Amino acid sequence: MIAGIIVAIVVVLLLIIYISAYNGLIKGRTYVQESWSQIDVQLKRRNDLIPNLVETVKGYSHYEQSTLEKVVGLRNQLINTPSDDHQATMAISDQLSNSLKSIFAVAEAYPDLKANQEYTKLMEELTNTENKIAYSRQLYNSSVASFNLKIQSFPSNIVAGIHHFKTSDYLQVPEEEKTAPKVTFDK
Amino acid sequence: MLFEQIARNKRRTVYVLAGFVLLVLAIGAAIGYVFFNSYLAGLVLALVFALVYAGIMIGNSTNIVMSMNHAHEITSEDQAPELWHIVEDMAMVARVPMPRVFIVDDPSPNAFATGNDPKHAAVAATSGILDQLNREELEGVIGHEMSHVRNYDIRLQTIALALAAAITGMVNLAGNFFWWGGGSRRDDDDRDGGNVLQIIMLIVSVILVILGPIAATLAQMALSRNREYLADAGSVELTRNPQGLISALKKISTAEPMKKADPSSASLYISDPMKKKSITHLFDTHPPMEKRIERLEKM
Numbered sequence: 001m002i003a004g005i006i007v008a009i010v011v012v013l014l015l016i017i018y019i020s021a022y023n024g025l026i027k028g029r030t031y032v033q034e035s036w037s038q039i040d041v042q043l044k045r046r047n048d049l050i051p052n053l054v055e056t057v058k059g060y061s062h063y064e065q066s067t068l069e070k071v072v073g074l075r076n077q078l079i080n081t082p083s084d085d086h087q088a089t090m091a092i093s094d095q096l097s098n099s100l101k102s103i104f105a106v107a108e109a110y111p112d113l114k115a116n117q118e119y120t121k122l123m124e125e126l127t128n129t130e131n132k133i134a135y136s137r138q139l140y141n142s143s144v145a146s147f148n149l150k151i152q153s154f155p156s157n158i159v160a161g162i163h164h165f166k167t168s169d170y171l172q173v174p175e176e177e178k179t180a181p182k183v184t185f186d187k
Numbered sequence: 188m189l190f191e192q193i194a195r196n197k198r199r200t201v202y203v204l205a206g207f208v209l210l211v212l213a214i215g216a217a218i219g220y221v222f223f224n225s226y227l228a229g230l231v232l233a234l235v236f237a238l239v240y241a242g243i244m245i246g247n248s249t250n251i252v253m254s255m256n257h258a259h260e261i262t263s264e265d266q267a268p269e270l271w272h273i274v275e276d277m278a279m280v281a282r283v284p285m286p287r288v289f290i291v292d293d294p295s296p297n298a299f300a301t302g303n304d305p306k307h308a309a310v311a312a313t314s315g316i317l318d319q320l321n322r323e324e325l326e327g328v329i330g331h332e333m334s335h336v337r338n339y340d341i342r343l344q345t346i347a348l349a350l351a352a353a354i355t356g357m358v359n360l361a362g363n364f365f366w367w368g369g370g371s372r373r374d375d376d377d378r379d380g381g382n383v384l385q386i387i388m389l390i391v392s393v394i395l396v397i398l399g400p401i402a403a404t405l406a407q408m409a410l411s412r413n414r415e416y417l418a419d420a421g422s423v424e425l426t427r428n429p430q431g432l433i434s435a436l437k438k439i440s441t442a443e444p445m446k447k448a449d450p451s452s453a454s455l456y457i458s459d460p461m462k463k464k465s466i467t468h469l470f471d472t473h474p475p476m477e478k479r480i481e482r483l484e485k486m
Binding site: 031121124127128 | 268275282427
């Protein structure tokens with residue numbers, strides 16, 4: 001009788017551990033997927049903004065045609081990259097970020113462009129999108145870290161094995177972002 | 188890490204709450220013993236006070252806090268694109284819903300957050316902070332506020348404040364009874380037997396009544412300072428950029444005090460808006476700026 005109760009308690013406890021481990025894994029995987037879709041949304045948003053940017057700065061003929069062509073080219077390349085190839089998508093996205101930075105850098109030399117309201121608005125929009133891409137990539141990597149930890153640590157690793165949960169890959173962070181940025185505060 | 192921290196803070200909230208409730212009940216019992224010759228009357232009194240204060244505090248909604256601090260809400264990103272976008276970024280990384288955004292027209296740089304849980308949170312920034320800080324500094328500040336939201340700090344502080352207020356309220360009431368010569372204690376003839384235990388109980392009770400409010404305030408302020416450190420660390424966890432917050436705190440600490448801040452909301456702000464000076468720091472709502480910067484620099 002007592003043995004029976006003990007066995008029942010143990011079974012119930014194991015079941016609770018199993019279920020909570022499984023739910024934890026599902027939650028971890030959802031977080032990873034969610035954070036990828038965050039990145040995806042921002043990439044699409046940026047793709048939508050780029051034609052406007054090109055249109056706005058085109059009038060300022062000092063822009064090297066090649067810079068603009070490069071941005072448009074990368075944008076089209078990004079659109080054609082399958083979204084589930086995370087590494088390739090992010091590699092192109094990083095190149096695009098750099099090209100956009102050079103457009104902004106050129107704009108610094110033209111006060112009338114900087115005074116253009118349309119341009120100021122676009123610049124804030126694009127800065128916002130770039131920041132959101134960076135932050136959602138950070139969120140993605142931290143979600144992957146905690147998901148992978150769950151898959152590898154006891155007792156959820158057993159549950160992960162039974163249900164074939166697989167660890168996710170981190171997104172590569174571009175070389176320049178790895179070192180903490182040295183910021184100068186001019187204000 | 189993020190989720191474990193939230194769980195730990197929720198747990199800690201329960202501990203603090205339990206300890207505080209015990210203190211309130213103990214002081215209530217002590218007052219009841221000293222002045223009404225009944226523990227039970229004191230306990231009932233304590234419960235009534237705590238419930239009334241908790242009711243007031245919970246009813247003290249976001250809108251009231253915001254209007255006390257002369258904040259006006261912005262409802263679209265066009266009104267303050269940079270602030271709006273930064274709040275969006277920080278809410279995303281902290282995995283909390285987008286809070287409401289407010290601006291206080293005050294040239295002194297400061298910011299605060301309020302709301303009992305992340306779903307009802309609001310973030311306010313002064314016009315001064317928007318003018319004086321660059322994007323990375325503002326990210327650090329908003330990250331700090333978003334950490335308060337994520338850590339349920341506002342709820343924790345609200346509860347602590349309600350309990351501390353309940354203790355003060357009870358002691359004041361007891362003081363009035365004492366002043367008017369009330370209290371049946373000294374008129375009791377049947378207790379003149381000199382029971383040592385009773386005398387000890389009486390002394391303990393009086394000490395509790397005298398020290399209770401101070402203990403409650405000290406605990407409340409220590410809690411508040413601790414949460415500031417935690418929010419600083421949380422901000423760095425969100426932005427991965429301690430320099431931004433360090434630079435922001437330096438700018439905030441050298442600025443003039445705020446004019447439009449409500450003194451009772453002082454502990455909500457990222458930095459004490461009144462800028463009062465103290466020597467011991469025991470009753471401060473915020474840790475000294477140098478210590479906060481020192482800890483950030485070690486990250």
